[in-house]
Amino acid sequence: MTQGSSSVVCCLSVRCRSRSSADLNLQLYPGLQLTPQRAFTNHCQTYKVLEMAMNSILNPDDIKKALGAFKAADSFDHKKFFEMVGLKAMSADGVKKAFHVLDADNSGFIEEEELKFVLKGFATDGRDLTDKETKAFLQAADKDGDGKIGAEEFAALVRE
């Protein structure tokens, strides 16, 4: 997992519902070996790719435990979740990497729509957040009030 890794590795970020190739954004992730073509063969495997990327940052067992703790609708608590998955104690670099995984369309922000599916960025079987949870999560993170979560807002939130 060094920056100087010789293998060029790509993470394909494309929303499941969109088939437009214009939505394709390539992101570099150390440690992932999927080619864009292979990932795009089944664009609904996107979350699988995100999961793999997240597993290279966090401990999969911790992710599993954290997802299990918030299985019930409207039970999501971002503070406890970030602590359980190990993000709270993670280096700034690791938090940044996690942010880029969760920014599925690579726009530089986690928008409300991405936030709703944010648990799928940790594991493909992660549930969707309810509208109430999504709004509360966004409100907690969105300090500048632009309706989306930037990298710095995300970093601040996981440290809370």
Ligand SMILES: [Ca+2]
């Ligand atoms: Ca985004």
Ligand SMILES: [Ca+2]
């Ligand atoms: Ca914001």
